[in-house]
Amino acid sequence: xxxxxxxxxxxxxxxxxxxxxxxxCRQPVLHRVGGGKYAWKPNINFTDWASxxxxxxxxxxxxxxxxxxxxxxEVNKTSYDRCIDKNFIKNVTKGGxxxxxxxxxxxxxxxxxxxxxxxxxxxxxxxxxAPPDPTYSLLRNSSTKIYGPIILLPLLGYVAVRILFVQYx
Ligand SMILES: *[C@@H]1O[C@H](CO)[C@@H](O)[C@H](O)[C@H]1NC(C)=O
Ligand SMILES: *[C@@H]1O[C@H](CO)[C@@H](O)[C@H](O)[C@H]1NC(C)=O
Ligand SMILES: *[C@@H]1O[C@H](CO)[C@@H](O)[C@H](O)[C@H]1NC(C)=O
Ligand SMILES: *[C@@H]1O[C@H](CO)[C@@H](O)[C@H](O)[C@H]1NC(C)=O
Ligand SMILES: *[C@@H]1O[C@H](CO)[C@@H](O)[C@H](O)[C@H]1NC(C)=O
Numbered sequence: 385x386x387x388x389x390x391x392x393x394x395x396x397x398x399x400x401x402x403x404x405x406x407x408x409c410r411q412p413v414l415h416r417v418g419g420g421k422y423a424w425k426p427n428i429n430f431t432d433w434a435s436x437x438x439x440x441x442x443x444x445x446x447x448x449x450x451x452x453x454x455x456x457x458e459v460n461k462t463s464y465d466r467c468i469d470k471n472f473i474k475n476v477t478k479g480g481x482x483x484x485x486x487x488x489x490x491x492x493x494x495x496x497x498x499x500x501x502x503x504x505x506x507x508x509x510x511x512x513x514a515p516p517d518p519t520y521s522l523l524r525n526s527s528t529k530i531y532g533p534i535i536l537l538p539l540l541g542y543v544a545v546r547i548l549f550v551q552y553x
Contacts, residue, residue: 440515
């Protein structure tokens with residue numbers, strides 16, 4: 385009876401640890417450019433879209449578009465500002481369901497070649513380094529400073545004592 389209940393507690397404790405440990409690593413996010421499966425097209429405000437997203441190193445961009453009309457070129461800031469499609473950095477265009485890996489913490493610029501760029505088919509975004517461990521930021525945040533240790537430490541101690549008690553006394 386005692387053994388059974390301490391086993392349950394141990395399981396529960398392991399779950400808590402797994403949840404905390406699991407929260408450590410943020411999974412990479414696939415950002416669908418323009419907010420849809422097929423949203424690299426004119427009349428979408430990509431500046432507005434990007435301003436509602438958080439881009440981190442390791443994330444992906446997904447450009448969904450009609451290959452017979454559109455394309456995606458990675459360019460520098462000057463070319464982005466002026467819609468220059470010559471001497472681009474990278475032609476991202478493959479089949480119209482194209483993925484781009486955000487590998488560095490820096491600004492990235494993309495345009496559609498030709499007139500469509502002037503019609504707003506251009507995207508600028510800033511990639512940041514992966515966010516800090518959320519447990520750590522939870523502990524750092526002054527208003528919630530105490531919750532982490534308060535939850536975990538006595539729990540660990542309690543379960544340890546229970547297990548010792550059941551096994552050796
Ligand atoms: C696009 O959205 C941004 C930010 O919301 C805004 O500042 C800008 O004026 C918009 N551009 C157009 C062409 O509507
Ligand atoms: C892509 O554009 C071409 C040319 O405008 C059009 O004929 C075709 O239907 C479009 N395809 C899709 C899937 O929208
Ligand atoms: C950006 O690219 C254009 C086109 O290749 C080039 O002329 C220009 O010098 C580049 N600007 C910078 C700041 O690298
Ligand atoms: C980019 O690549 C696509 C697919 O390979 C190709 O059709 C297109 O002509 C290229 N665009 C430029 C500007 O090189
Ligand atoms: C994407 O970038 C990350 C970080 O550099 C890298 O680890 C990963 O292998 C890349 N994935 C592909 C498919 O290129």
